[in-house]
Amino acid sequence: MNKVLFELPPMPYYITIGQTRYEPGQQHPNRRNIGVFDLLFVLQGTLFMGEEDKQWQVRQGQSLLLLPDRYHYTSAICTKETVFYWIHFEYNGTYREISDPHTSLPIRHAWANPYYLKLQQHSTPRQFASIVRLLEVMHEQTNANGSATYWKEQQQFMDLLQLLEEDEQDDSTTSSVVKLAERTEAYLRRHYQKDLTNEILAESLHFHSNYIVRCMKEIYQCTPMEYLLQYRLEQAKLLLIKTEWPIAKVGEQVGFHYAPYFSSCFKRYIGMTPLSFRKLYSL
Structure with a gap:
């Protein structure tokens, strides 16, 4: 249709x-x-x-x-x-x-x-x-x-x-794949500050981890862990602008426990370091 x-x-x-x-x-x-x-x-x-x-x-x-x-x-x-x-x-x-x-x-x-x-x-x-x-x-x-x-x-x-x-x-033809992908997204957004793995998702959502991964890739074009990383980095961008926190604290606040790894991920996906990003919006 x-x-x-x-x-x-x-x-x-x-x-x-x-x-x-x-x-x-x-x-x-x-x-x-x-x-x-x-x-x-x-x-x-x-x-x-x-x-x-x-x-x-x-x-x-x-x-x-x-x-x-x-x-x-x-x-x-x-x-x-x-x-x-x-x-x-x-x-x-x-x-x-x-x-x-x-x-x-x-x-x-x-x-x-x-x-x-x-x-x-x-x-x-x-x-x-x-x-x-x-x-x-x-x-x-x-x-x-x-x-x-x-x-x-x-x-x-x-x-x-x-x-x-x-x-x-509400259509009965609405895919269970879409519903599970949306549930997974909601869970990741609620718990992004915690340590999350595919196994934790499977236990919390009551589906096999491979099926959750497949649903996310089909609907969001990324795995749950890729989505989690993107969401954490987007939250970090907000904190870099809205706070004066040190870079390490920003990373920790969004789920990164190792500051160099946070900076490395940020540069890889955003194209610059967290400090350079903050300077773009500083007086």
């Missing part, structure tokens, strides 16, 4: 919402390169939509995400009364279509907190009733204005995306 992956930040930006009703014999207009994402939720009837070489029948209780740089067209006229909400939103970052459920996840750093938002292009959301209630609220305030309305609309749109993503994450 096709999904669209958004690399955050930046965040998607809500523009507007509307509701459209087609009588039998009417159809959605054909359009090309409209410049915004078009997110459809069918309340009644069926929309027959196409995008380039793909076609869908979007029935009651289903959603469809149309991409901004494609040709959209009607593959058939409506055969019965059809009602749907549509939302236009912008996204100025990087996005791509994916079909692999094991798409790798980003690693957070000291100056970045990347996130991958994955939405099914055509779906039957389990939480459709909750989505409709939210859409109704958003639609009711389309004629309102002012700063309070602006922020409320953006927040409600974020709530909508969260509902859609939760539905995707």
Whole structure:
């Protein structure tokens, strides 16, 4: 099943919402390169939509995400009364279509907190009733204005995306590989200051160490110990800037018990010594 992956930040930006009703014999207009994402939720009837070489029948209780740089067209006229909400939103970052459920996840750093938002292009959301209630609220305030309305609309749109993503994450097809990799990442981030090994991970997470390593390599493109090293060094970068601690204490604070080894790892991965890095941000 096709999904669209958004690399955050930046965040998607809500523009507007509307509701459209087609009588039998009417159809959605054909359009090309409209410049915004078009997110459809069918309340009644069926929309027959196409995008380039793909076609869908979007029935009651289903959603469809149309991409901004494609040709959209009607593959058939409506055969019965059809009602749907549509939302236009912008996204100025990087996005791509994916079909692999094991798409790798980003690693957070000291100056970045990347996130991958994955939405099914055509779906039957389990939480459709909750989505409709939210859409109704958003639609009711389309004629309102002012700063309070602006922020409320953006927040409600974020709530909508969260509902859609939760539905995707609750899908029974969600890989156990992804779940274990995420559990491993969370454990490493909580305990990075301690002495950790693959055996300790296996005992704590109740999986064989080889399987944990395989899951991490598949999802994060690194082993647990490689992830741990990167995370420790990112935390060290923060401490080098935010404290006046000696280099040895910074290393010890993030899990390195031998200062020369800390400096060696830092230089290998960051490209300079801890002291040189600190001087970059000193007066």
